[in-house]
Amino acid sequence: MGSKERILRLKDETRTKILDAALNIVQTEGWQSLSMRKIADQIEYTAPIIYEYFSNKDGILLELTRRGYLILAKDIREARDKHESAADKMEAMWVAYWNFAFAHKEFYQLMYGVDMVCCTVKKSMSEAEHVSNMLGDVIESLFKKKPVSENDICMKYYTYWSIIHGLISINLVRPNGRTTDELNQQILKDAIKGITLSINS
Incomplete structure (x- = not known):
C-alpha cells in the first residue's frame, strides 16, 4: 500500500x-x-x-442520519424480499420499519425528530429517498382495480407513515416505557391491514 x-x-x-x-x-x-x-x-x-x-456538529448529525437510513433500507428490503404478495410485502416492510425504530432508537430519533430536532437536510438525502421509494413501489402495486397517480401513492404512503410513526413516537417518549409488545403488534398490524384493504375498497 x-x-x-x-x-x-x-x-x-x-x-x-x-x-x-x-x-x-x-x-x-x-x-x-x-x-x-x-x-x-x-x-x-x-x-x-x-x-x-x-x-460542525450538524455535519456529524448528517452522516449519522445517512448511516441510519442505510440500515433502515437494508431492513425493509430484506423484509420485502421474503414475501410474494404486495399486501404481505407491505406489512413486512412496515413491521421492519417498526422494529428498526426500537432496535436503533437513537438513529430513529435523529432521522424523524422524535423528542429532538431532526436533521433538516434529509429531504434531499438519496438514502432517505431510497427508503420512501421502496415503500412507494409496493404501495403502487397494491392498486389493482383503478388507475393510480403519484398523488394516490403519496397520500397512502403518508397515511401508513403517520399512523406507524405516531405509534412509534408515543412509545419512544412514554415515560414508563413501551406499551406491551403484544398490544403494539396487534395495533400495528391492524392499522397496516386496514389501510391496505382501503386501497381497493
Whole structure:
C-alpha cells in the first residue's frame, strides 16, 4: 500500500471513529449531551482535529442520519424480499420499519425528530429517498382495480407513515416505557391491514 492510500485509509478510519464515538455518547447520555468536545475527549483527540473532518456538529448529525437510513433500507428490503404478495410485502416492510425504530432508537430519533430536532437536510438525502421509494413501489402495486397517480401513492404512503410513526413516537417518549409488545403488534398490524384493504375498497 502506497503512502497516499495509507493516508486515505487513516482518514477514513478517523472519520468512522468520530462517528462511532458520537453514537456511543448519544446511546449512553442522549442527544442533548453530544458535543464536539465530548467526541474529542472520547477518542483522545483535540477538538480542532475533529473540525478537520466535520465543520460542525450538524455535519456529524448528517452522516449519522445517512448511516441510519442505510440500515433502515437494508431492513425493509430484506423484509420485502421474503414475501410474494404486495399486501404481505407491505406489512413486512412496515413491521421492519417498526422494529428498526426500537432496535436503533437513537438513529430513529435523529432521522424523524422524535423528542429532538431532526436533521433538516434529509429531504434531499438519496438514502432517505431510497427508503420512501421502496415503500412507494409496493404501495403502487397494491392498486389493482383503478388507475393510480403519484398523488394516490403519496397520500397512502403518508397515511401508513403517520399512523406507524405516531405509534412509534408515543412509545419512544412514554415515560414508563413501551406499551406491551403484544398490544403494539396487534395495533400495528391492524392499522397496516386496514389501510391496505382501503386501497381497493
